[in-house]
Amino acid sequence: MVVDQLRETELDRLFQAFADSTRRDIVRRVTVGEFSVSGLAALYAMSFAAVQKHVAVLERASLVTKEKRGRAQIVRGNHEGLQKARRLLDEYEHIWRQRAARMADILAEG
Amino acid sequence: MVVDQLRETELDRLFQAFADSTRRDIVRRVTVGEFSVSGLAALYAMSFAAVQKHVAVLERASLVTKEKRGRAQIVRGNHEGLQKARRLLDEYEHIWRQRAARMADILAEG
DNA sequence: CTGATCTACAACCATTTGGTTGTACGATAG
């Protein structure tokens, strides 16, 4: 087997990254505007270190990039990861529609 | 806050369910055809109980339904969960495009 | 009835996850 191990673990990370409401919120915010890590941390009822970890998870999943600016680390949304996740769900949707079409054919035949 | 706690935990479960390659494979298979739990278990190099747990995770996420048929439990794909996940990613994509449009406007002004 | 099959579920285990506090260090402001 080993279908495409790289892509599989990549998708694992992507969906894992989406599987937390704080991280989904971070993705939304940094897509619209720029935030430093501490700027983000100020928004949530958890420690700076916790938010730092969430950002790291998003970065590993290619949903976010960091760029150093002075002493701050600016977090920005990264379209790449989002597109990959979307592409997979589109693919599933396609499979689903093919199935629906087949079922319609069977009904038409009968 | 408490934005929409129900929906948030629902999304947590959905994306968590997608964050495992075995589960993604199960979703694909049961969308195309019908499988009993043991029928699925035969496909993977892990115990029946492990596959059973994966199916339970998918069921909790509304990505799959089970229906008893004789002594077998038939697993089928459920469009509902897939649509919800897709809708969220579409929403994010929309936010992204709005941002891109705004940036284009700014460039046009300048 | 008996045995095989399919499922459910509990108990256990190692690893990961999501959080904490504490320490250290570079960059900036005064």
Place this chain on the structure above:
DNA sequence: CTATCGTACAACCAAATGGTTGTAGATCAG
């Protein structure tokens, strides 16, 4: 120079995850 800010990272902890084995209840075949 010194104090503060923003960050990084280690160590720790409780809970969840992904796997295992074992036991037990239904259902079906012979």
